[in-house]
Structures are given as C-alpha cells and as structure tokens.
Amino acid sequence: MRPFSYQHPRSTMAALALAAQHVARPGEARRPAPARYLAGGTNLLDLMKIGVDHPATLIDIAALRQEHGRIEADESGLSLGALVRMAEAAEHPAVLRDYPAIAQSLQLAASQQLRNMATLGGNVLQRTRCNYFRDPSWPACNKRMPGSGCAAMQGVNRRLAVLGVSEHCIAHYPGDFANVLAAFGAELDLLAPDGTARRIPFEELHRLPGGTPHIETNLQPGELITGFRVPAGPWTRRSLYLKIRDRDSYDFAQASAVVGLDLQDGVVREARIGLGGLVAKPWRAHAAEAALNGQRLDRAVAEAAAAAAFQDAVTHGENAFKPELGRRTLVRALLQAAAMEA
Amino acid sequence: MDVLLKVNGTEHRLAVDVRTTLLDALRERLELTGTKKGCDLGQCGACTVLMDGRRVLSCFILAVAAQEAEIATIEGLAGENAPLHPMQQAFLDQDAYQCGYCTPGQILSAIACVQEGHANSADQIREYMSGNLCRCAAYPKIVAAVQQAKPLMEGS
Numbered sequence: 001m002r003p004f005s006y007q008h009p010r011s012t013m014a015a016l017a018l019a020a021q022h023v024a025r026p027g028e029a030r031r032p033a034p035a036r037y038l039a040g041g042t043n044l045l046d047l048m049k050i051g052v053d054h055p056a057t058l059i060d061i062a063a064l065r066q067e068h069g070r071i072e073a074d075e076s077g078l079s080l081g082a083l084v085r086m087a088e089a090a091e092h093p094a095v096l097r098d099y100p101a102i103a104q105s106l107q108l109a110a111s112q113q114l115r116n117m118a119t120l121g122g123n124v125l126q127r128t129r130c131n132y133f134r135d136p137s138w139p140a141c142n143k144r145m146p147g148s149g150c151a152a153m154q155g156v157n158r159r160l161a162v163l164g165v166s167e168h169c170i171a172h173y174p175g176d177f178a179n180v181l182a183a184f185g186a187e188l189d190l191l192a193p194d195g196t197a198r199r200i201p202f203e204e205l206h207r208l209p210g211g212t213p214h215i216e217t218n219l220q221p222g223e224l225i226t227g228f229r230v231p232a233g234p235w236t237r238r239s240l241y242l243k244i245r246d247r248d249s250y251d252f253a254q255a256s257a258v259v260g261l262d263l264q265d266g267v268v269r270e271a272r273i274g275l276g277g278l279v280a281k282p283w284r285a286h287a288a289e290a291a292l293n294g295q296r297l298d299r300a301v302a303e304a305a306a307a308a309a310f311q312d313a314v315t316h317g318e319n320a321f322k323p324e325l326g327r328r329t330l331v332r333a334l335l336q337a338a339a340m341e342a
Numbered sequence: 343m344d345v346l347l348k349v350n351g352t353e354h355r356l357a358v359d360v361r362t363t364l365l366d367a368l369r370e371r372l373e374l375t376g377t378k379k380g381c382d383l384g385q386c387g388a389c390t391v392l393m394d395g396r397r398v399l400s401c402f403i404l405a406v407a408a409q410e411a412e413i414a415t416i417e418g419l420a421g422e423n424a425p426l427h428p429m430q431q432a433f434l435d436q437d438a439y440q441c442g443y444c445t446p447g448q449i450l451s452a453i454a455c456v457q458e459g460h461a462n463s464a465d466q467i468r469e470y471m472s473g474n475l476c477r478c479a480a481y482p483k484i485v486a487a488v489q490q491a492k493p494l495m496e497g498s
C-alpha cells in the first residue's frame with residue numbers, strides 16, 4: 001500500500017472543505033492529488049492493498065454518522081442515510097416489513113462482519129470483482145488502464161456481465177442492494193464540495209461502460225453521497241430478492257432478480273424488476289416490466305418477461321450460460337412474488 | 343501518527359505508520375498475537391475482533407480509525423486464572439477445531455452471533471458464521487459449540 005495523508009473531519013462541511021482542496025478549479029492546469037472518502041473501508045482498503053487504487057489522501061467520514069446515519073420511514077417512503085451500516089438496514093423493522101427486497105438484498109450480501117462495517121453509500125459504489133481489474137499484473141484492462149484492452153473477453157469470465165457490456169469491457173457490477181434501488185426508482189442525495197445539494201434518480205448514478213469503462217459513475221469530483229430515498233408503493237411491500245450463487249452463503253451473485261409487484265386479483269397493475277450478478281451496472285429491466293404490466297401473471301407471462309429482459313444479452317465464452325440462468329432466476333422470483341401474502 | 347487504542351479495557355499509546363491496520367497494530371505492536379492474519383483481504387474472518395460489541399474484520403480497519411472504539415480480542419475473554427468464556431470452553435468440549443488458526447476469529451464471531459440473536463437454529467448459525475472460513479472444515483463441530491455456549495451465555 002502506498003502512503004497517504006489521513007484526514008478525520010468532524011462534520012460534513014469540514015469533509016467537503018477537505019474534498020474541495022483536491023478538486024481541480026476551472027482553468028487551473030495543476031491536477032490535485034486524488035482523494036477518496038473512507039467510510040466502512042471494506043472495498044477501498046481492499047483495492048489499496050492489492051494495488052488497484054492509490055489515493056494520496058483519505059478523508060475518513062465515520063464521524064458524519066451523526067448527520068447521515070439515520071433510517072426514517074413514513075407512508076410516502078423510506079429514507080436511508082449514506083452512513084447507515086448494511087447490517088443496520090437489513091434488520092430495521094420497517095425495512096423488513098415494508099421493503100423485504102431491500103432487507104434480503106443486504107442480508108444475502110457479504111458476511112456479518114462486513115455488513116457491520118460497510119455503509120450503504122460505499123456499498124453502491126463497490127467496484128467490480130473482475131479478476132483482470134483486481135490484479136495489476138494483467139496488462140490489459142480498460143477499466144484500470146484506459147486503452148489497454150480487455151483480457152476478460154477471451155479469459156476467465158464466468159462471473160462477468162452479459163447485459164450492458166461493450167466491446168471495451170464486460171466487467172460486472174457485483175452488488176445486490178443497488179439493483180433494488182434501481183428497480184424501485186429510488187433517488188440519491190448528493191452534496192458537492194461547494195455545498196450544493198442535488199437529488200438524482202439512482203438509475204443515473206452508474207454509467208454503462210461504452211468506450212469509457214474507467215468512468216463508472218456520474219458523480220462530480222468530490223461529490224459526497226449523503227442518502228437514499230425510496231418511494232413507497234404496493235410493489236415495495238410485495239417484493240423479494242432472489243440470489244443465485246456458486247456457494248450457498250457469503251458469495252457474490254451469478255444471477256439475481258428483484259421483483260416488486262402491485263398485483264390485483266392475479267393481474268399485474270405495476271411491476272418493478274431488477275437484475276444483478278450479470279449486469280454492467282445496477283439494472284432495472286424496463287422491458288420485462290412492460291411485458292408484465294396489465295397481464296395475468298402465470299408461468300407463460302413470466303417466461304415472456306424474462307425473455308424480454310435478456311433479449312439484448314451478449315455472452316463471451318465461459319459466461320454463455322448466464323442468460324438462461326438469469327431468465328430462470330427471474331421466472332422463479334416472479335412466481336414467488338405472485339404467491340406472497342402482501 | 344500517534345494513536346490511542348483501547349484494547350480489552352487497557353489504553354495503549356503508540357506511534358504508527360498511517361497505513362498500519364488494526365490487525366497489524368494488535369499483533370506487531372501490542373504483541374496480542376491471538377488475532378490471526380489469514381488472507382489480509384477481508385475474505386477469511388481469521389482477524390475478527392469486536393469493536394464496541396460489533397464483530398468486524400481488523401484487516402480492513404486502519405489503526406488511526408480505531409481510536410474511539412472499545413476493542414475486544416481473544417486475549418480479553420478470560421483472565422489468567424479465571425474460567426474460560428463459555429464459548430472458549432464449548433470449542434474445547436466439542437473439539438471444534440483441528441489446526442486452530444481460525445479459532446480465535448471463530449470464537450469472537452460466535453460470541454457476537456449469539457449476542458445478535460442469530461444463533462437460534464443450526465441453519466441460522468451456519469448462515470451467520472459463514473464469514474469465518476475453516477480450512478480444516480470443522481464446521482459441524484463449530485455449530486455444535488455455538489449451540490452449547492448459547493444457553494450458558496444467555497444465563498438459562
């Protein structure tokens with residue numbers, strides 16, 4: 001690990017002021033040394049140890065839990081502070097009762113030790129588990145070194161993505177919780193280093209790889225995630241997260257599905273569908289939702305929705321099994337959600 | 343940087359390189375070598391300690407960021423001539439290890455598992471202990487040890 005400067009601000013304003021020192025001003029030629037916010041550290045310290053990330057400054061935002069560590073639920077929706085720990089959200093009574101897909105996506109991720117450390121803000125920003133990204137001894141990785149190529153296309157890639165990929169990168173987004181936020185139409189609260197607040201749709205946080213896989217989000221330099229807002233709907237209560245893994249616990253998804261249904265007399269009034277484990281970014285399956293809305297939900301309709309969700313899938317060698325695994329995962333999740341008492 | 347660490351009820355002042363993890367500070371500076379370094383990448387659970395009662399991975403915590411917490415390690419569970427913690431005794435009674443390298447992490451994780459209320463069935467214990475790998479595969483006996491210690495820890 002390379003040396004870095006460690007800062008420990010006691011307030012949000014102090015953290016933003018530190019971040020501002022590391023953001024280039026318009027017209028200024030000098031590029032400031034990169035800084036990172038440190039929250040739970042479970043992904044950032046990992047990447048620093050394996051030599052993939054080397055920030056010059058860490059801004060430890062643990063003390064900001066006072067301001068951004070709360071969970072609040074009312075009839076209109078759920079507010080989650082960015083510094084809420086995964087374990088806290090997974091076990092919150094209102095989340096368990098009214099947003100079961102959120103609770104399950106967190107419970108089924110990582111281990112209890114990691115869930116006790118990792119924050120929700122950091123969780124959504126976790127980096128891909130692609131082996132070629134995580135091992136700097138591989139010379140070709142467009143995400144790690146723009147323009148160097150992609151060793152994964154012809155390599156060990158059974159974990160990697162089949163939806164949203166480009167000819168430059170097939171890295172997967174490995175998380176679970178973010179897929180639920182995307183499916184539920186959540187919003188994201190942000191603060192810029194100059195104190196400007198903005199709220200954006202969560203679906204707009206991550207970018208598709210396209211020709212610039214090294215640019216993963218639409219965050220501005222120094223911008224801080226402060227929280228999430230999930231609007232309540234009939235689909236949040238009748239919801240589930242189904243995760244398929246190589247081993248039964250403590251593993252990343254090979255395929256996963258978020259299903260939220262507003263169901264009346266067996267007919268889908270509104271569906272919210274998300275996918276994970278095989279996607280380039282947190283994924284809302286709009287085509288699958290369109291195939292379900294207004295339909296009586298049976299196996300044939302579920303299979304048609306799953307086919308629509310994967311119609312644009314692109315596979316590379318080892319991961320050719322993933323569209324079929326993804327379709328079956330979604331069909332099973334749809335039929336389970338339809339059978340829920342909600 | 344100068345740091346103040348509170349470990350097993352004792353305060354320690356030491357100067358560390360800012361890159362030092364809590365795990366390395368415990369083992370290399372405070373000579374508390376009961377906490378084990380396995381993968382050092384947050385995947386194996388051998389370095390599990392309790393911070394303010396929560397089980398965490400000491401390989402993913404900077405020593406400079408651990409200063410405001412009460413840290414508990416395997417060395418603090420029982421005094422020199424005092425009886426073992428019920429979870430330590432259960433691991434002995436159930437023969438819940440072979441090489442023993444993962445055992446301190448298993449025991450601290452198991453104590454937290456019971457305290458969290460996540461030890462109500464064998465299935466639940468397996469799920470909530472999945473972050474502690476045992477390459478000798480003593481898993482069935484680890485589950486038995488947690489089940490033995492749970493009622494003793496809960497005083498029933």
